[in-house]
């Protein structure tokens with residue numbers, strides 16, 4: 001008898017089928033999507049030979065941009081559906097390794113100091129507020145000294161800015177969005193400095209540098 005157990009269905013599995021076309025016609029959250037991806041790749045200074053971890057890899061849009069720069073990418077995601085779509089787009093020899101992981105921000109499954117960059121787009125807001133400090137620590141743990149953590153996501157400067165946006169934009173659903181003041185404090189606790197650039201009223205690209213002290 002086989003001991004194979006199917007992973008539980010994830011809410012992102014259904015979205016996977018039309019994810020790429022839906023973001024193109026989205027009404028707000030994904031404005032300037034392509035620019036955000038490019039900005040994350042730039043902020044992470046992706047270069048040939050780098051080892052990059054993409055958390056919440058989805059359909060591999062960011063990972064493919066890193067590979068185009070010559071990096072080897074590991075993409076983690078909880079959704080089997082998203083990973084299946086990613087695999088359709090990724091040639092066997094592209095240098096992208098796609099791995100299903102239940103909580104990839106909290107437990108990457110990798111040893112310390114192994115990636116030159118940790119990148120992520122539109123996924124960090126799925127991590128609950130109370131576990132975001134653990135997620136920041138996990139990303140820093142697997143980063144080589146001198147590496148970069150670069151994230152593009154729905155982020156607000158502080159709780160009040162988030163409240164105002166939720167009232168203003170009817171397309172914005174409440175999620176555990178990150179707040180820059182909290183992220184700055186979290187990275188600073190690890191000895192890292194955060195640079196932040198706003199792309200839309202709801203999205204920012206941030207990147208953390210500096211030798212982290214765990």
Ligand SMILES: C[S@@+](CC[C@H](N)C(=O)[O-])C[C@H]1O[C@@H](n2cnc3c(N)ncnc32)[C@H](O)[C@@H]1O
Pocket residue numbers: 012055056057058059060061062077078079082103104105120121122123126127
């Ligand atoms: C909006 S999609 C973004 C996908 C891709 N990074 C992009 O920029 O197009 C969000 C992705 O995060 C994944 N995800 C959901 N919850 C997550 C979590 N707790 N940790 C990491 N990824 C998560 C989903 O499965 C999905 O692939």
